[in-house]
Amino acid sequence: SAVISQKPSRDICQRGTSLTIQCQVDSQVTMMFWYRQQPGQSLTLIATANQGSEATYESGFVIDKFPISRPNLTFSTLTVSNMSPEDSSIYLCSVGRGLSGLYNEQFFGPGTRLTVL
Amino acid sequence: GENVEQHPSTLSVQEGDSAVIKCTYSDSASNYFPWYKQELGKGPQLIIDIRSNVGEKKDQRIAVTLNKTAKHFSLHITETQPEDSAVYFCAVKRNASGGTSYGKLTFGQGTILTVHP
Numbered sequence: 001s002a003v004i005s006q007k008p009s010r011d012i013c014q015r016g017t018s019l020t021i022q023c024q025v026d027s028q029v030t031m032m033f034w035y036r037q038q039p040g041q042s043l044t045l046i047a048t049a050n051q052g053s054e055a056t057y058e059s060g061f062v063i064d065k066f067p068i069s070r071p072n073l074t075f076s077t078l079t080v081s082n083m084s085p086e087d088s089s090i091y092l093c094s095v096g097r098g099l100s101g102l103y104n105e106q107f108f109g110p111g112t113r114l115t116v117l
Numbered sequence: 118g119e120n121v122e123q124h125p126s127t128l129s130v131q132e133g134d135s136a137v138i139k140c141t142y143s144d145s146a147s148n149y150f151p152w153y154k155q156e157l158g159k160g161p162q163l164i165i166d167i168r169s170n171v172g173e174k175k176d177q178r179i180a181v182t183l184n185k186t187a188k189h190f191s192l193h194i195t196e197t198q199p200e201d202s203a204v205y206f207c208a209v210k211r212n213a214s215g216g217t218s219y220g221k222l223t224f225g226q227g228t229i230l231t232v233h234p
Contacts, residue, residue: 042226104168
């Protein structure tokens with residue numbers, strides 16, 4: 001499986017500010033995803049990060065609040081904009097296996113633990 | 118959309134006992150069923166998965182069974198050890214249109230497994 005790293009691992013931020021989370025993979029992958037995991041809850045897909053084009057957002061998530069970049073096949077960023085305490089969550093980067101669209105497996109990074117005061 | 122129900126929400130066993138976690142899903146077209154283990158402070162780790170053309174899969178002490186007719190699948194852990202203590206998530210996916218595998222993963226609510234020494 002791919003080795004996925006995220007920066008920062010955790011942060012405490014003031015409301016109204018923005019935070020950019022980085023995701024780096026040790027091999028080229030076609031599919032990259034961003035998930036949110038609210039405290040004690042399950043995982044919810046925010047968006048699929050598409051290389052060379054705009055991200056595909058799930059219902060309830062919008063680009064103005066969660067802008068995503070995907071400049072190449074090993075890197076993506078998620079920005080949480082104009083934060084409020086409700087944005088306090090773990091944000092997880094996930095990748096699909098390899099460059100082919102044929103594989104099912106998804107692997108997760110260690111997560112970024114965000115607290116908004 | 119897909120609905121995934123996971124039970125129980127918490128499970129407490131003695132070391133050496135077996136643990137079983139069950140998930141039901143609603144979309145009969147779903148064809149990929151992974152299980153993830155999430156330890157405290159870490160991202161989810163893929164531990165086993167099964168595809169719709171298989172009824173059972175084993176990997177050492179863990180196994181997954183799938184009943185497509187009843188639309189449910191289960192995780193079985195035998196000879197549990199304290200290091201099996203974690204949150205376990207089931208997930209469901211059906212292939213995206215166009216024949217690729219990257220449809221959306223929908224997660225269950227999670228099961229907190231505690232193995233007492």
